[in-house]
Amino acid sequence: MIKILRIEENLLSENEKIATQVRNILKEKKILSLNIMGAPGSGKTTFIEKTIEILKDDFKFGVIEGDIEGKYDSERLEKFNIPIIQINTGGSCHLEANMVKNGILNLSLEDIDILIVENIGNLICPAEFDIGIEKNIIVSSITEGQDKVEKYPLMFKTSHICILNKIDLLPFIDFDVIKFENDLKKISSQINFIKLSSKTAENFNQWIELLIKLTKEKIS
Amino acid sequence: MHEFSVVDNLLKIIEKICQENNVKKVLKINLKINPYSCLDEDNLNFIFSSIVKNNPIYKDAKIKIKKALAPIERGYIIEDIEIEV
Numbered sequence: 001m002i003k004i005l006r007i008e009e010n011l012l013s014e015n016e017k018i019a020t021q022v023r024n025i026l027k028e029k030k031i032l033s034l035n036i037m038g039a040p041g042s043g044k045t046t047f048i049e050k051t052i053e054i055l056k057d058d059f060k061f062g063v064i065e066g067d068i069e070g071k072y073d074s075e076r077l078e079k080f081n082i083p084i085i086q087i088n089t090g091g092s093c094h095l096e097a098n099m100v101k102n103g104i105l106n107l108s109l110e111d112i113d114i115l116i117v118e119n120i121g122n123l124i125c126p127a128e129f130d131i132g133i134e135k136n137i138i139v140s141s142i143t144e145g146q147d148k149v150e151k152y153p154l155m156f157k158t159s160h161i162c163i164l165n166k167i168d169l170l171p172f173i174d175f176d177v178i179k180f181e182n183d184l185k186k187i188s189s190q191i192n193f194i195k196l197s198s199k200t201a202e203n204f205n206q207w208i209e210l211l212i213k214l215t216k217e218k219i220s
Numbered sequence: 221m222h223e224f225s226v227v228d229n230l231l232k233i234i235e236k237i238c239q240e241n242n243v244k245k246v247l248k249i250n251l252k253i254n255p256y257s258c259l260d261e262d263n264l265n266f267i268f269s270s271i272v273k274n275n276p277i278y279k280d281a282k283i284k285i286k287k288a289l290a291p292i293e294r295g296y297i298i299e300d301i302e303i304e305v
Contacts, residue, residue: 004300005241011229011251011296092224124258125222127296154256158294 017127018097022132025104026115031062032218033115035156038139039148040121043165045049045073046198047139048116052080054208055114059215062112064103066095066120073118083107094125097132114215127155135214141165142175149183156187161210164195167202187207223267226259226296231278233298238277241305246281248302254294255287282301 002114010016026033036044052061063084074086085103087095100117107115117133119126129138140148143166144176149156156162162184164177177195184193192210196203230249238246253259265283272278281301289295 002247002304003304004302005237006300007237007298010299011226011233011298014229016295047281054225085271092225104234128254128257130294152256154254154294157256 003120015097018101019130019132019147022097022101028150029109030219031112031115032215033133035119035133035136037119037126039123039144042141044118044139044199045076050198057078057216059113060111062107064114064117092127093120093122095131096129100131113219123152123155127158135160137161139163139165142169142173146176153187161192165198167195168197168200223264227268227271243303245304246278246301249281249283250299251285252288252297252299253285254289261285
């Protein structure tokens with residue numbers, strides 16, 4: 001006999017459960033957490049580097065670095081003498097909640113105000129997996145072209161903040177910032193949009209002011 | 221390439237249900253996913269069949285993907301399965 005069995009269960013329910021655990025741990029410790037996502041080469045690590053450089057005397061940072069292989073990015077951040085956990089997925093194209101949970105269990109959370117997770121360089125898969133981190137930040141860049149919001153809508157939809165990086169290159173590259181911003185607002189009216197250059201620090205203060213505000217709200 | 225982990229998680233859930241319901245054969249598995257998800261139906265079936273090819277309960281099962289979740293919803297939902305009992 002043939003029949004239909006209704007299931008309605010999420011394949012990712014295990015991931016969701018662990019993401020909730022991560023979320024609760026960070027909430028209890030009053031830690032502001034950031035999930036930095038973006039294409040390879042968009043400038044995620046430089047963005048993180050500049051952020052820590054400016055605020056290292058004001059707040060205590062901790063970093064979880066996600067890469068398929070190598071510790072190149074975590075080595076760049078070592079100069080700040082902050083706790084850093086390097087995760088090598090060995091092939092997985094995105095971080096999942098269990099990886100991040102293992103990461104935070106290896107950090108002394110009492111000594112952290114802001115936890116930065118740098119996700120794998122990838123515009124597709126990281127958006128599909130909740131890792132229990134509070135703020136999703138998509139770092140897009142002038143050199144990637146102005147059509148990324150249209151081509152990768154889930155990434156931009158699920159992000160709270162969109163950083164458009166490398167604006168110092170605007171004189172050399174055809175990039176319609178207005179079109180990019182319009183596409184962004186169409187997909188997410190709530191998203192916070194900041195265009196800046198991590199390299200020259202142009203408009204970087206707008207991001208820093210936002211981060212200070214978010215952190216103070218969290219730790220008070 | 222996360223079709224492997226999708227199949228892995230899918231089988232864990234379905235195996236439990238099949239045991240509980242004395243299922244002889246699974247014919248179809250209907251998944252609901254986000255419209256912007258990168259999961260590909262052909263790819264998924266290819267990997268699923270390779271993994272279950274020696275298992276008489278699952279070897280002829282076909283996975284169908286419906287991009288039916290709201291754009292902001294994440295997840296891969298097993299909506300229902302067509303079975304022979």
